[in-house]
Amino acid sequence: MSRPFYLRGEITENKEMGSLYHRLRISLPQPVGPIMPGQFAMLSIEENKDIILPRPFSIHDFDNGEDASRLDFLFKVVGKGTELLRKLSVGFPIKVLAPLGKGFPDTPPGYKILFIAGGMGIAPLFPLVLRMRKSPYPLHFFYGAKSQKDLICLPELLNVEGITITIATEDGTSGEKGVVTKLLKHDEDEGGAKTTIYACGPEPMLKAVADFAAERKMLCWISLERLMACGVGACLSCVVKTKEGYRCSCREGPIFESKDITWRDDAKP
Amino acid sequence: MPNLKVKLGRLELQNPVMPASGTFGYGEEYASLIDLNKLGAIVTKGVSLAPQEGNPPPRIRETRGGMLNSIGLQNVGLEAFAQQKLPFLHRFKVPIIVNFFGFTIDEYAEVAMRLSALEGVAALEANLSCPNIKAGGIYFGVGSRSVAQITKKLVKSTNLAIIIKLSSQVSNIKEICLAAEGEGAEAVTLINSIPAMAIDLDRKRPVLGGVTGGLSGPAIKPIALKAVWEAASAVKIPIVGVGGIMDYRDALEFLVAGAMAVQVGTANFINPTTMVEIIDGIDAFLTQRGIENIREIIGSLKL
Numbered sequence: 278m279s280r281p282f283y284l285r286g287e288i289t290e291n292k293e294m295g296s297l298y299h300r301l302r303i304s305l306p307q308p309v310g311p312i313m314p315g316q317f318a319m320l321s322i323e324e325n326k327d328i329i330l331p332r333p334f335s336i337h338d339f340d341n342g343e344d345a346s347r348l349d350f351l352f353k354v355v356g357k358g359t360e361l362l363r364k365l366s367v368g369f370p371i372k373v374l375a376p377l378g379k380g381f382p383d384t385p386p387g388y389k390i391l392f393i394a395g396g397m398g399i400a401p402l403f404p405l406v407l408r409m410r411k412s413p414y415p416l417h418f419f420y421g422a423k424s425q426k427d428l429i430c431l432p433e434l435l436n437v438e439g440i441t442i443t444i445a446t447e448d449g450t451s452g453e454k455g456v457v458t459k460l461l462k463h464d465e466d467e468g469g470a471k472t473t474i475y476a477c478g479p480e481p482m483l484k485a486v487a488d489f490a491a492e493r494k495m496l497c498w499i500s501l502e503r504l505m506a507c508g509v510g511a512c513l514s515c516v517v518k519t520k521e522g523y524r525c526s527c528r529e530g531p532i533f534e535s536k537d538i539t540w541r542d543d544a545k546p
Numbered sequence: 547m548p549n550l551k552v553k554l555g556r557l558e559l560q561n562p563v564m565p566a567s568g569t570f571g572y573g574e575e576y577a578s579l580i581d582l583n584k585l586g587a588i589v590t591k592g593v594s595l596a597p598q599e600g601n602p603p604p605r606i607r608e609t610r611g612g613m614l615n616s617i618g619l620q621n622v623g624l625e626a627f628a629q630q631k632l633p634f635l636h637r638f639k640v641p642i643i644v645n646f647f648g649f650t651i652d653e654y655a656e657v658a659m660r661l662s663a664l665e666g667v668a669a670l671e672a673n674l675s676c677p678n679i680k681a682g683g684i685y686f687g688v689g690s691r692s693v694a695q696i697t698k699k700l701v702k703s704t705n706l707a708i709i710i711k712l713s714s715q716v717s718n719i720k721e722i723c724l725a726a727e728g729e730g731a732e733a734v735t736l737i738n739s740i741p742a743m744a745i746d747l748d749r750k751r752p753v754l755g756g757v758t759g760g761l762s763g764p765a766i767k768p769i770a771l772k773a774v775w776e777a778a779s780a781v782k783i784p785i786v787g788v789g790g791i792m793d794y795r796d797a798l799e800f801l802v803a804g805a806m807a808v809q810v811g812t813a814n815f816i817n818p819t820t821m822v823e824i825i826d827g828i829d830a831f832l833t834q835r836g837i838e839n840i841r842e843i844i845g846s847l848k849l
Contacts (some may be wrong), residue, residue, distance in 0.1 A: 283818050321816060329763060329816055330608050341558035374579075374818065473556050503780040506613065506815040509579070511571030511591075513620050522599055523620060528575075545603075 281509065282309045285323075286321050286373045289347075298429045299363055300337070303371055310345030312336055313380020314405035315500055315532045318348060319508040320345035321372045322361060330506055333527070335401035335477075336376065339432045343362045348375065351400040351429065377508045378531050381498055382474035384412075388496070392418040393486050395457060399517045401500050403478050406437055409475050416440040421457025421478070425450035449491020458485035474498065474535075484544040497535040501526050501546065517546040548832035549839045550825070552586070552806050553812070554784050555643055555732025559586035559807060562840065563649040563797065566669060566788050566811030567592055567711070568617065568647035572631040573638070579818040582638045583620050584825060585724065586807060590631070592645040592673050595657050597623030602755035607744050612763030613788070613812055614744055616756030619647060619676055624657060628664050641668030644678050647676060651686070651696050655703040662704040670706050672696070675713035675738035676760070688716050690725035701730035709786065711735040714773040720780035727781045735809065736773045736788040740766055752805025763812040764790045771803050778845055780806025804845040 282305075290302035293304040305318075315335075322332035338349035352365050365371065384390055390409060392526070394402045399420065409416060418440050422428045425446055434442060444452025445460055453460055457478075472493070476486045477500040490497035503526040505515035508526030517526050524530065538546045550561035564587040568584050570576060573588045583589060600620025607614045627644075635642050648654035658670055674687030674696065686692045693710065710726040712719070714737040723734050739760025744753040752758070768823065770789025773785045777785050787805030791797050792814070797808045813820040832840060 283579050328608070329611070329812070330613060331816060372817065504604060504811075506606055506615075507569075507571075507575070507818075509571070509818075510573040511575040512569060512606070512615070512815060513591075513600060513617050514603075514615060516600070516603050516605065516620070518603075523603075 281374055281376045281377050282307070284309070284370070286348075286371050288367055288369045290367060291363075291365055294351075294429050295426050297354045299352055299354070301352065301362060301365070303348050303350070303373060305346045305348065305373060306424050308340075308344045308346045309348075309375050310340070312339045312345050312376045314408055315380035315401045316376040316378050317401075317531060318350070318373050318375030318377060320350070320362070321450070322365070323370060323372055323457070326356050328361055331374065331508065333377075333502070333505055333508060336404070337400045338404055347375070351397065353397050363411060368516070374508055378527055379529070381475055381500075384409070385496070387414065388471050388473045389415045391461075391472060391474045392416070393457060393474060393476040393478070393482075394419070394463070395482040396423065396427055396476030397422045398482075399499070400477070402475060405429050405435065405475055406434070406440065410437055410439055417443045419445070419457050419460060421445040421482070422447075424448045442501070456482065456485075458482055458489065461486070461489050472496070476500070480546075481544040483535070484485055484540050487538060487540070491536055498532050499535050499538070500531050503527075504532065548829060548837055550829065552784075552840065554669065554709065554786065554807060557587075557707050557732070560829070561586040561825050562801065562805075562807035563821050563824055563828070564589050564643070564809050565814060566809035567631055567673065569811040569814050571578050574631070574634045574635070576814070576818055580822050583640060584822050586825075587641045587643050587668070588635060588638065589643045589645055589671060589809065590635075590801050591621055592619050592647050592676070593621050593624055593627045593657065593661070594619065594647055594649075594796075595624055595653055597621060597626065600786065604753065604755050607753045607759075608646055609742075609761065610765065612761050612765035614742055614754060614759040614761055616738065616759035617755040618756055624660055631757070632664060632666060636666045640664055642798065643669045643671050645671040645673055645711070646697060647673040651699055654696055655699045656707070658700050659703040662706045665706075667706060668794060669709055669732075670700070670704060671709040671711050672700055673711045673738070675711055687712050687722070689729075690718070690721040693722050694725040694729050697729035697731050699727045708733040709733040709735055711738060713738050713740075714769050715741060718774050719773050721779045723781045727783045731753075731783060733784045733806070734777060735788060736777055737766070737770045737789050740769065762790070764792055765820065766790045767796060773801060773802055775803040775847065787792070792816075794824045794831060797824050797828060798831060801840070801843045802845070802847050804847065
């Protein structure tokens, strides 16, 4: 695991991508790489007296390799913290603790790869697709959201060569109508056990993906989002229930193998 | 360069700034982010005889000016602490204060005894005030008789300095601190996080998995300052002040109120370099005012 840096970065872009979605680009005074897709950062705004804790965000895009000093984040305005981020203009300073957590592990040779993203779950999966696009094995991306306007990375995804994309929206405005996990059923026998799934999205979706993978003995990695305070495994706030007890999402995750997770009735581990 | 050295009983510190237990893990989590050798001491996450699973999530919620936590003293247990966590800290020259707790008085004493047998432990901080466990913890810390009883037993169980960590949620903080002092505690830490809760109105449910939690952060600083000031007027043993310290000025206010040292908790989450900034800030403050020894500041409150 790479060691994290705590740096004062500068916002170089804060681009609106549909009414509630933004892409934040941060330039850092020094490289923090290497970064693995699936890793995250804690972002905080100095001198802000109202929101005190930093907020965790998946690193969506970055300069490659050890030289990574430019980080991109996707966020949806859902509360006070993200509302504050929305208003930040270019040139504004921002504190960055990164990279944090473990990234998505590689897939064994010869495995077919399924990506399953729900809504903002696209954020960590998009850099993973870019990393794996040259894979000689089939790549299939299932992308689901509430509505067409919530498929925020679809244009970028369509630009990636060599992947099959299947879309689902709950209101039917794009692709199949319904939840994305329903579409998985049509695909079940193509790969069998020799399939790796990478998934990120709402937890009921991840639970459905975990069940799907378990039934077919597929290797399945999921990214679990949690409220957290420190980001480095000290405060023990962000725990996920696993078969071996509580594990910190920040340090032992946020990527977990789905078979290790103990789900509750409301599909939260 | 002003002299920042202070003493907690037998324990000598190069400066008065240390982390609050539970906000700094076992030190290693922050070792790549700050120079641990700059701290006055390192205070570890509370350890108990057996490993503790902790409370169900969600365990955290930010509230206005603070945060609620309901961790429930999750820890690896004494055995794993000794084998996997403590050895990492041997490479640092600052004193290691191990925070601990039990569910009975005998268990407190056993943990204290076993911790004192370990290499590289400088002092023990007994948590008599966790708001997040149902048995033990806070119940021992609210009455002067039980504080006296447990302190007496702890002092007999170890050769190390015993620091008693207390709650502000008591009817008479002076009496309780006097009880700890009377039985041989070498310092008291004031205060632990304050029992509190948050409610999700739409779901009509508590926000925390543990229903209630402990409030920390800037919101509790005035409460902590008052507790430290009151205690300082009653006891001669040093007081470690903790509660909502965000910067060097907050830290100095605690010293003025009578604290010999301070602990920094929630602020570590916001800025992992806070403690080093506080130490540098105190140094600069004293230098600017021509104060040669930090002891001149301690307890200097004018009424």
